[in-house]
Amino acid sequence: MICKYNDLDFDDWKNLNIDVNSLWLINKRDKNGKHKNIYHGNFIPQIPNQLIRRYTKINEVVLEPFMGGGTTLFECEKLHRKYIGFDINLEDAGGNSK
Ligand SMILES: C[S@@+](CC[C@H](N)C(=O)[O-])C[C@H]1O[C@@H](n2cnc3c(N)ncnc32)[C@H](O)[C@@H]1O
Numbered sequence: 355m356i357c358k359y360n361d362l363d364f365d366d367w368k369n370l371n372i373d374v375n376s377l378w379l380i381n382k383r384d385k386n387g388k389h390k391n392i393y394h395g396n397f398i399p400q401i402p403n404q405l406i407r408r409y410t411k412i413n414e415v416v417l418e419p420f421m422g423g424g425t426t427l428f429e430c431e432k433l434h435r436k437y438i439g440f441d442i443n444l445e446d447a448g449g450n451s452k
Pocket residue numbers: 393394395396397398419420421422423424425426440441442443
């Protein structure tokens with residue numbers, strides 16, 4: 355059974371790696387791919403990853419109005435979602451223009 359809000363196959367729910375607890379215990383921050391972990395206040399990537407997989411389908415658009423170091427956008431790329439990201443801070447963590 356595929357839900358209309360996402361691409362998750364609930365018949366295979368044990369293998370979905372979706373955290374159904376009210377408290378998410380994330381042992382280790384995902385540092386793979388583009389995640390540099392240098393932007394002040396950046397997300398643990400597993401958080402937007404869970405939310406994107408729960409509430410969007412492949413190729414849908416995710417809007418990130420507080421993009422910061424881009425964690426959500428990098429997870430969108432990994433999960434084949436399109437994205438629009440912006441931030442009031444015109445510089446990334448390295449002081450480079452975004
Ligand atoms: C906690 S950080 C977000 C970090 C981001 N989720 C990440 O993982 O890298 C919050 C961001 O919101 C931005 N921000 C604050 N007020 C804003 C506003 N009014 N419009 C757009 N961005 C804003 C800040 O510049 C900062 O980059």
